[in-house]
Amino acid sequence: MSRNRRGPQGKGGGARRAENNKIYGDALPITFPLSTDYNEDKSLSLLARGFRIGGTILNPNCEVVFDKTTHSAWTFSSRDAMILWRKGFFGKGDLSRSEPSWLSRQINALKAAKKGELTSEEIREKRRAERKQFKIDRAKAIADAAAEAEAAFIEGREANTTFIPSGATWKPQQQNVQNAENVLIVPEEDEESGEAVLEEDEIPQDVEHLQLTLQETFFLSWAVNCLTVHDPTKESPMTLQEIWTSFQAVHCITPSHDHRFDNPFIINYAIYHYYRSLGWIVKGGLKFCVDYLLYKRGPVFQHAEFAIMVIPVYEDPADQENSPFQLENSDPMSWTWLSTINRVNSQVQKTLVLTYITIPAQSRISPTVLSSPACLSHYTIREVVLRRFIPARMRD
Incomplete structure (x- = not known):
């Protein structure tokens, strides 16, 4: 009997896993020189231990440009993009x-086109088109069978047998053979790899940029100190104070919105910093109707284990009444909504976590504390793990 050592959420075989450990093994952009401790532990706890023992830190000093329109930061360097x-x-x-x-x-794609082959993306689109056509053909066959049965009943005869395709019997129609002048010419291949060789002028220019959220940008700038943020309207880099105030200002339409404890950037950053400081890899969870996804090591190693739903709670209800921000999930939720979100994440084997963040009262704390990240100490975070009851799985 074969054994699956990978587990239900593992990705890749042994060789691939070893290669991923080599490429994506570091938890942060800053690293320590190779040592025994470094090989054994690359978690955030090593960062603090490195400071205590006076270890040397290698800082990549990446650079990004703040984009107020998209509420994000961009890096135009391929080197910085790969590092981050x-x-x-x-x-x-x-x-x-x-x-x-x-x-x-x-x-x-260019190499595959030269060899007359399809890329993985093209194969995926082809399969999707075939599945769509199968559904259309099956629906048409079912409709024809129903029409034939109704006609036979009216005419008082036995209905003719109508073939209804299934996933095992249906086959896509063969595509027309290309004309001779359209047949791709296979170029010379590399003798060692067997891949098509591209000329230097055939390689396209890399136009892709890495996009960071505001939470990721400030975490790398303030907590890790490995990122320099530039304002496109200024020549000099932004200071931490400018970054902190500018990131809050993107959510403020009028000056009256400033200096509020329910600023969306502060709330989302408090949650992001909380989980990042605990060693989790935090990514956006919009695909699964949540705010964040938590990975133990990262997307290339295993699927996300927890889905985080951020629920703001006002310490003073009056602050919510006069708030200019419409915070998601700040109003009481319905059981229908909660059951829907929980079922979506249960189907993909993720545990739903309701993360409550208590917003300090404006009347109790002076808004001047919002001028620095020191205000984060006034927020309280509580977690409630929610699991969907499945009778067939939980009888034991």
């Missing part, structure tokens, strides 16, 4: 689903 993604999985490629891989995908 491979060392902590920060940001996402603007032309990719996660890792900035647009250039490699374009090169693979």
